[in-house]
Amino acid sequence: MKNLILTTVLSFVGLSAFAQDVAINEVESVTTEIALTQDFQEIDVADLPAAVITAVKKDYPTATINKAYKNESNQFKLELSLKDGASGTVYADADGNWIEL
Template sequence: MKKLILATVLSFVGFMATAQEAATDVQNEETIVVADVQDFEEISVSDLPEAVAAAVAKDYPTASIDKAYKNASNQFKLELSLTDGSSGTVYADAEGNWIEM
């Protein structure tokens, strides 16, 4: 008799779990700005907006900007070198916000 009651309770719990799972609607509204990598043209590092240069100085204090590129959407591709010898590429908009590529 105990097994029958336990089986009934477990069945009920299983049905409730699947019913609740189907009723749950999760919406993820995340905006990612994506730039077309092919459209960048090289510019002089001195032509970078002050906000972009300030963002590099703030977030990468040991980095130097080796090359800078700009696209038609006013987004910037920066090739950086760190004092420890490592290097990398970062992307930013004209306001100095980092963009994921």
């Protein structure tokens, strides 16, 4: 009988210790990645390439370009406002193709 009780106690203690090890191993370090946006410098709307202006007129016919920015990769950030009051920001390359950043 003593052996049965001793075996049960040791099994319980062993399982408890194992459960603690599993819980500790389940905690993973959390790594936070911060995506740095490329630095855009404000430029005059008149300095935009013709292809970008054509793309805006084609895809957003009621839009007005309020501000324009350019980065080192020759990509453009455009702040647009529509006649219905909506506004937004779009990105384009120098050839007038829309891109997502």
